[in-house]
Amino acid sequence: MSxxxxxxxxxxxxxxxxxxxxxxxxxxVARWMARLRGKPDPFxxxxxxxxxxxxxxxxxxxxxxxxxxxxxxxxxxxxxxxAGKSTLLKILSQVTCPTSGQxxxxxxxxxxxxxxxxxxxxxxxxxxxxxxGAILGMTKGEIRxxxxxxxxxxxxxxxxxxxxxxxxxxxxxxxxxxxAAHLEPEILIVDEVLAVGDAEFQKKCLGKMQDVAEKEGxxxxxxxxNMAAVNRLCQxxxxxxxxxxxxxxxxxxxxxxxxxxxxxxxxEFIPAPAKPIGNETITLxxxxxxxxxxxxxxxxxxxxxxxxxxxxxxxxxxxxxxxxFHLHGADGTIIFNATDVDGKxxxxxxxxxxxLYASTCEIPAELLNRGQYSxxxxxxxxxxxxxxxxxxxxxxxxxxHARDAxxxxxxxxxxxxxxxxxxxxxxxxxxxAERGEVEILQ
Amino acid sequence: xxxxxxSNVPSHSVASDERWTTVITPHRGWLDWRLKQxxxxxxxxxxxxxxDFVSVYKQTILGPLWHIIQPLLTTIMFTVVFGxxxxxxxxxxxxxxxxxxxxxxxxxxxxxxxxxSSTFVTNSAMLGKVYFHRLVIPVSIxxxxxxxxxxxxxxxxxxxxxxxFKHFPIHLTHWVLFTPLFVVMLAGxxxxxxxxxxxxxxxxxxxxxxxxxxxxxxxxxxxxxxxLSAVGLRYRWLMQDNPLTPIVEGFRLAFLGAGEVxxxxxxxxxxxxxxxxxIGTMLFTHVEKTFMDTV
Numbered sequence: 001m002s003x004x005x006x007x008x009x010x011x012x013x014x015x016x017x018x019x020x021x022x023x024x025x026x027x028x029v030a031r032w033m034a035r036l037r038g039k040p041d042p043f044x045x046x047x048x049x050x051x052x053x054x055x056x057x058x059x060x061x062x063x064x065x066x067x068x069x070x071x072x073x074x075x076x077x078x079x080x081x082x083a084g085k086s087t088l089l090k091i092l093s094q095v096t097c098p099t100s101g102q103x104x105x106x107x108x109x110x111x112x113x114x115x116x117x118x119x120x121x122x123x124x125x126x127x128x129x130x131x132x133g134a135i136l137g138m139t140k141g142e143i144r145x146x147x148x149x150x151x152x153x154x155x156x157x158x159x160x161x162x163x164x165x166x167x168x169x170x171x172x173x174x175x176x177x178x179x180a181a182h183l184e185p186e187i188l189i190v191d192e193v194l195a196v197g198d199a200e201f202q203k204k205c206l207g208k209m210q211d212v213a214e215k216e217g218x219x220x221x222x223x224x225x226n227m228a229a230v231n232r233l234c235q236x237x238x239x240x241x242x243x244x245x246x247x248x249x250x251x252x253x254x255x256x257x258x259x260x261x262x263x264x265x266x267x268e269f270i271p272a273p274a275k276p277i278g279n280e281t282i283t284l285x286x287x288x289x290x291x292x293x294x295x296x297x298x299x300x301x302x303x304x305x306x307x308x309x310x311x312x313x314x315x316x317x318x319x320x321x322x323x324x325f326h327l328h329g330a331d332g333t334i335i336f337n338a339t340d341v342d343g344k345x346x347x348x349x350x351x352x353x354x355x356l357y358a359s360t361c362e363i364p365a366e367l368l369n370r371g372q373y374s375x376x377x378x379x380x381x382x383x384x385x386x387x388x389x390x391x392x393x394x395x396x397x398x399x400x401h402a403r404d405a406x407x408x409x410x411x412x413x414x415x416x417x418x419x420x421x422x423x424x425x426x427x428x429x430x431x432x433a434e435r436g437e438v439e440i441l442q
Numbered sequence: 443x444x445x446x447x448x449s450n451v452p453s454h455s456v457a458s459d460e461r462w463t464t465v466i467t468p469h470r471g472w473l474d475w476r477l478k479q480x481x482x483x484x485x486x487x488x489x490x491x492x493x494d495f496v497s498v499y500k501q502t503i504l505g506p507l508w509h510i511i512q513p514l515l516t517t518i519m520f521t522v523v524f525g526x527x528x529x530x531x532x533x534x535x536x537x538x539x540x541x542x543x544x545x546x547x548x549x550x551x552x553x554x555x556x557x558x559s560s561t562f563v564t565n566s567a568m569l570g571k572v573y574f575h576r577l578v579i580p581v582s583i584x585x586x587x588x589x590x591x592x593x594x595x596x597x598x599x600x601x602x603x604x605x606x607f608k609h610f611p612i613h614l615t616h617w618v619l620f621t622p623l624f625v626v627m628l629a630g631x632x633x634x635x636x637x638x639x640x641x642x643x644x645x646x647x648x649x650x651x652x653x654x655x656x657x658x659x660x661x662x663x664x665x666x667x668x669x670l671s672a673v674g675l676r677y678r679w680l681m682q683d684n685p686l687t688p689i690v691e692g693f694r695l696a697f698l699g700a701g702e703v704x705x706x707x708x709x710x711x712x713x714x715x716x717x718x719x720x721i722g723t724m725l726f727t728h729v730e731k732t733f734m735d736t737v
Binding site: 007015067090092093094095096098099100101102103104105106107108109111117118120122123130131134135136137139140162203238 | 461462463464465466467469470486487488489490493496497500501567568569570571572573574731732734735736
């Protein structure tokens with residue numbers, strides 16, 4: 001089972017920056033004539049010549065990327081925007097060529113870079129299933145065999161003979177994904193298709209992908225920003241950063257690296273004064289997580305409250321200011337959002353004069369389950385976002401040794417202590433109630 | 443499995459002990475056309491042809507009638523302007539039939555060029571998402587234009603019959619047997635020129651503007667309006683040496699019994715068509731692998 005089906009070897013891809021070529025024939029001819037006569041390029045602005053040559057400036061979208069994928073593996077590819085994920089997928093699906101290096105592939109490869117490619121708005125759902133299927137590489141016979149299955153999966157049976165331009169966007173996506181999901185390639189590339197559709201449909205998609213991988217033993221490359229989905233679907237993952245592979249291995253450890261957990265929990269984030277974070281109205285001064293009793297962390301007991309202290313400097317009088325944070329779980333899921341105007345949205349409380357402020361939030365004891373957490377801090381005014389820093393601090397909640405062993409293994413993102421009422425019922429009373437019911441029924 | 447369009451032929455030599463089905467490399471030879479792969483995409487070609495035919499006339503009143511109306515109106519206009527008003531010679535053939543014979547063939551060629559020339563630009567959204575053999579698009583365009591060509595040819599034959607029974611006896615010649623060859627040549631020229639332009643438009647968008655105008659201009663260098671015999675000696679070479687001329691003249695000779703063409707001219711024209719197609723395919727193959735980065 002450990003046969004390698006994709007071997008990416010030293011793949012690089014460069015893009016030229018700025019205007020590509022002249023764009024018009026006239027400029028290219030003039031440039032070429034000038035070169036023949038030994039004169040400088042007539043379209044280079046004065047002073048620019050000493051700069052890196054305009055045509056020569058390159059951007060390395062991928063820089064010697066290598067990795068291998070085994071048969072039946074579900075590989076997650078994660079990374080922030082611009083890390084080179086999409087470029088890699090485009091090369092893998094042969095939409096564009098690499099600048100150097102090579103990729104060797106065993107088996108048919110199909111990509112869902114975007115569902116619904118080639119859908120024609122004037123054609124009906126039925127007609128588009130055939131068209132889209134053929135574009136994705138199926139033959140007419142294959143589509144005919146799967147037609148009923150596709151329609152059933154999409155859930156748009158009633159509208160199958162209606163032009164897709166009259167479909168709601170949800171129906172459109174469902175039909176498109178249904179076609180793609182019934183492709184039978186040995187290797188399936190999936191890019192962010194789960195960003196669309198309602199929760200129920202997303203669940204269906206994830207289920208289908210899991211089936212494809214587990215039951216049918218196909219290889220899947222899954223690119224997503226949804227860490228929870230990556231964590232659930234993939235055994236291994238690759239982290240891309242700035243065109244390089246920054247980490248590779250078990251999904252949990254790669255996601256942890258992406259979310260910066262591996263660098264150790266860091267409970268303080270203080271931007272350097274030389275590089276302030278924020279805008280002309282407000283800048284972030286610091287973000288500190290500590291125990292309610294002042295303990296520094298980075299691990300806190302579940303039975304104690306935690307304080308999140310955001311200090312910020314207001315530079316000019318402003319109203320409607322809001323400071324808050326997202327609390328993320330280990331897989332990146334947002335557990336909750338909180339802002340300092342929760343429950344008191346009056347203009348008075350939200351107007352600030354210049355100065356240094358601190359907004360402190362207390363996460364109550366007995367709320368978070370054991371595990372690792374990170375915080376994204378942000379602030380905005382009605383005019384827009386002032387600052388937004390992702391996953392800047394992190395901490396861990398550890399089981400409280402004082403508690404019962406059964407308690408320590410509770411499931412779930414949170415483990416709140418809810419109010420329970422335990423009472424002993426009198427047996428005679430119960431029987432009376434039963435009789436009462438019977439009487440009513442009669 | 444051999445029927446699967448995406449089980450690609452390896453484009454380069456394969457590592458000795460392992461069997462890879464696809465090897466993606468930065469460079470592709472100028473002659474690496476993957477025509478076998480194109481054949482495996484025939485289902486997609488037929489679906490594209492069908493899509494073009496079905497979708498264009500949805501939500502129109504006259505529907506496919508437009509295939510007929512367009513050349514008919516052009517023919518009437520030419521008959522009135524060039525035949526009646528300017529009184530240009532038509533080789534002794536009724537002007538209506540003369541112009542229609544020219545227009546039917548010419549329309550097929552010019553539609554091929556104009557529509558295939560924007561392959562990359564108009565389909566960039568789709569081409570940027572999935573891989574299929576890129577020539578599928580221009581080939582499907584040439585085939586779907588063929589449908590309207592045959593409809594127009596049918597109308598032409600109807601008018602030919604009407605004239606036959608009214609006042610102009612038809613002189614079908616043995617050149618009629620060459621009609622399929624003429625159609626293939628028109629398709630080849632249209633496709634060849636179209637993909638050359640489409641490859642160049644990925645870099646020079648101006649060409650899209652130029653094509654429509656250039657085709658119109660080219661029409662005057664082909665005996666669509668003026669028969670070859672009516673062109674003065676001084677400019678005659680312009681029309682006579684044009685590789686498209688034998689096709690148009692041959693077509694008229696076949697159905698109307700009037701035209702100047704020799705077998706040798708048709709042969710040379712066929713050879714040039716093959717060269718144009720080869721150059722087009724070469725440029726197209728060269729551009730397709732990276733056009734996404736420039737379009």
